Amino acid sequence: MEQIFGFSWSHLPEHINPVLYSFGLVKIHWYGLMYGVAFLCVYFLVIYRIKTENLKYSEDTILNFMLYAILGVLVGGRLGFVISSDFRYYLANPLKIISPFDFSQWASIYRYFRDGLSRWANCCITDLYHFLL
Helix, strand or coil: CCEECCEEHHHHHHHCCCEEEEECCEEEEHHHHHHHHHHHHHHHHHHHHHHHHCCCCCHHHHHHHHHHHHHHHHHHHHHHHHHHCCHHHHHHCCHHHHCCCCCHHHHHHHHHHHHHHHHHHHHHHHHHHHHHC
């Protein structure tokens, strides 16, 4: 394909950052945003059709269905990821199936906080000791 803007269009996904926005350890990915937009569009379109076509379903029924659909997408997506990726790893570590977050970054933050706090306390005790002498 012809190159436009310095790269081939077939290599466009290589230049897109998968993270839309990150603040701290929380990251919002583009596909997560698209799931949210898709569920909202479907919900509002179904509510619109119920009102315009006088269907017998209520908004509460549709909301309950949408909540179950979102839960099904989350659980099914996680199970699909576990099965299609390193399945033996997840058999050895079953808690990682329901906890997809990586807490190793939290451990390093805790270590920095703990070490900083211990150094601060050590300085305070040393200063107090020298003050009392």
